[in-house]
Amino acid sequence: MKLLLNRRRALPADGIAHLVRIDRNPSLSADAIVDAPVHDAPAAGPGHAAERPVRPVATLHPMPAMPSQSNGRVAHFADPGEIEWLVEAGAVTPFRVFRAFDYSVSLLFHAKELKYYVALYQDGTPWRALRANDLDAAQGIFHQFEQQAMRLADGQTRRVQLEAQNEQLTKMIAQSEAQAEQLRKALQRSATQEQAVTSRQHQVRREVAQLEAQRVAAQAQLNKVHRQIHQLDLAAHDGVPHLTSR
Known part of the structure; x- marks a missing residue:
């Protein structure tokens, strides 16, 4: 049981609609409204207080339920071959480019379709690609691909460091x-x-x-010779008379 507004085809003289309790037939559609007679509240006589005062409400109209719209930030799969073809044809403009050894990421703008493409390359060949409708979403995807490229290039980074x-x-x-x-x-x-x-x-x-x-x-020889000379000198003076001086 639900409370529904019953709008009478002809409004009463006082121009006020009243809330009534009605049964809803499950077999009817959601937009169907069941008409039911309106029971006006009895007027309070002199000396009698009304048990439940009736409060006037504005007439409401049923609103159709609208499906929720996409916020335009959902990424969609893109064919890497299509990305390669768009790049070769010059149909996209690179907004951002990141490179880490064999891996690179490009944020591309397709002006003709107002679409953004983010592609992850391996050795210059598109490997993974996504499409977005606005730049903010594309930049978020670019950041994710950038982190992925850095992780994929960790081994090469370490190899280059170790080689050096x-x-x-x-x-x-x-x-x-x-x-x-x-x-x-x-x-x-x-x-x-x-x-x-x-x-x-x-x-x-x-x-x-x-x-x-x-x-x-x-020195010994010299001393010997000196001794010999001395002896010879003495021998030479032995035969000479000794003269006294006057």
Whole structure:
């Protein structure tokens, strides 16, 4: 049971419609309205109060139910091949482009149809594509595809970083090995030089010892010769008479 407004075909003299309770036949359509007689409330006599005062209401008309309209932000599937054809034909204008290694995302505007296309590319070939009716929705899709492209490119990003790090480490290893080789050569030269110095010092000491021995022998020989000269001088003066000075 529902309360419905019953509009009489001819309004009463007072021009006021009243609410009545009626049965609704389930077999009737939603737009059908059942007419029922209006029971006017009895007028209160003198000294009698009305049990339920009748409140006047405005006459209402049934409104047809309208289906909800789309807000224009729903994305629709787009054929990647069609996107490729539109790009080659120059029928779309790129609004935004994002690239991450082998993956790229393009936000395209088709001015002739006032449509926006967002396409995810792999190696320059459209892979996934969506169509939107307004720029805000297309930018939201672009952001989602951008995040997806970044996730897909994570492996390549890490690979490039590791390649660069390995190349740098290889370079540092080569530099370190070259520095170590220079140090080994320097130490080898130092050891060779030290050995040469040690050998030279031994040789010099031997030469000094030899010279010292020669000096001692020569000094002894000189002393011997001086003694001989002295003896010969004494022997030479033995035969000479001793003269006194006046």
